[in-house]
Amino acid sequence: MIIEGYEGYMPELPEVETVRRGLAPSMEGAVIRHVELRRPDLRFAFPPDFAARLTNRRILGLSRRAKYLIAGLDDGASLLMHLGMSGSFRVIRQTGSQMPGDFHHERSQIPAHDHVVLHLEGPDGSASVIYNDPRRFGFMDLLSPSDGASNRFLSGLGIEPTGNEMGPDSIARLFDRKTSPLKAALLDQRLIAGLGNIYVCEALWEAGLSPLRQAQSIVGNGPARLGQRTRLADAIRDVIARAIAAGGSSLRDHRLTDGSLGYFQHCFSVYDREGEACRREGCGGTIERIVQSGRSTFHCRQCQK
DNA sequence: CCTTGAACCTGGGCGC
DNA sequence: TGCGCCCAGGTTCAAG
Numbered sequence: 084m085i086i087e088g089y090e091g092y093m094p095e096l097p098e099v100e101t102v103r104r105g106l107a108p109s110m111e112g113a114v115i116r117h118v119e120l121r122r123p124d125l126r127f128a129f130p131p132d133f134a135a136r137l138t139n140r141r142i143l144g145l146s147r148r149a150k151y152l153i154a155g156l157d158d159g160a161s162l163l164m165h166l167g168m169s170g171s172f173r174v175i176r177q178t179g180s181q182m183p184g185d186f187h188h189e190r191s192q193i194p195a196h197d198h199v200v201l202h203l204e205g206p207d208g209s210a211s212v213i214y215n216d217p218r219r220f221g222f223m224d225l226l227s228p229s230d231g232a233s234n235r236f237l238s239g240l241g242i243e244p245t246g247n248e249m250g251p252d253s254i255a256r257l258f259d260r261k262t263s264p265l266k267a268a269l270l271d272q273r274l275i276a277g278l279g280n281i282y283v284c285e286a287l288w289e290a291g292l293s294p295l296r297q298a299q300s301i302v303g304n305g306p307a308r309l310g311q312r313t314r315l316a317d318a319i320r321d322v323i324a325r326a327i328a329a330g331g332s333s334l335r336d337h338r339l340t341d342g343s344l345g346y347f348q349h350c351f352s353v354y355d356r357e358g359e360a361c362r363r364e365g366c367g368g369t370i371e372r373i374v375q376s377g378r379s380t381f382h383c384r385q386c387q388k
Numbered sequence: 389c390c391t392t393g394a395a396c397c398t399g400g401g402c403g404c
Numbered sequence: 405t406g407c408g409c410c411c412a413g414g415t416t417c418a419a420g
Contacts, residue, residue, distance in 0.1 A: 093413050168413050218397045279413060
């Protein structure tokens with residue numbers, strides 16, 4: 084018997100957190116019995132002996148830092164996973180006498196873009212965790228116990244958008260003397276780690292701030308600027324928290340979804356709403372799409388100053 | 389150091 | 405139906 088779950092789309096922080104929660108029951112406490120690599124690389128080459136170093140290791144916990152998933156292993160190493168733009172995981176639970184890999188024989192062929200399969204043996208039976216990534220912007224790495232925070236992917240990351248550090252003081256420190264647009268500064272993972280294009284647009288709308296103004300323009304001691312930073316910090320927390328809550332709902336109902344934007348998009352105030360009326364009470368503006376550093380920004384000129 | 393833009397890939401949607 | 409173009413959740417580089 085095969086039970087198939089569907090996890091993961093739109094990989095910004097809330098989605099990565101949703102994936103983490105979805106995978107944790109299958110992965111935590113399980114032993115990796117076999118690792119299938121269908122190709123030598125994703126965005127980057129897998130590290131040397133990647134599969135061998137994972138084999139027969141028990142997964143102690145699955146955590147998240149920014150948009151990274153981190154599986155802690157029983158030898159002190161950690162498996163680092165990033166979903167890029169199009170990565171997703173599926174879990175297939177096997178019960179009965181199936182051998183690992185049999186699900187591929189039950190299908191006439193391997194689904195396109197299934198690049199990594201972790202065959203797990205847990206207390207409640209076996210499971211296969213399959214990483215699929217059409218665009219291959221995702222990547223994986225293996226951290227030795229001594230690597231810790233010196234890992235090239237983790238070392239430069241900024242503060243967590245939902246952590247205790249997020250507040251007007253941190254924003255002042257991080258954005259001081261930054262001449263880049265607010266939009267670009269919020270996307271800079273070295274300052275705040277975990278925000279992506281959708282939720283930056285959403286948070287700026289909620290805070291009533293223009294994506295075009297310079298980041299340093301909300302730095303300063305005046306009450307107006309303190310208010311702007313406070314509203315921005317609150318908006319970031321709020322938008323992320325609501326998206327995680329929505330992700331949780333869609334996860335419970337995942338059989339009803341097709342894995343596309345569908346479910347979440349009802350929650351967006353500006354993202355992908357070009358030409359629609361601004362949803363702010365009494366605003367009357369129209370959502371506009373502009374391009375900043377090569378990426379779409381959705382905003383309302385009327386109420387975002 | 390700082391900021392911007394190209395590059396990495398595949399697939400879906402649209403206009404012609 | 406098909407072709408070419410534009411667009412998409414992110415990150416790393418190179419160039420200015």
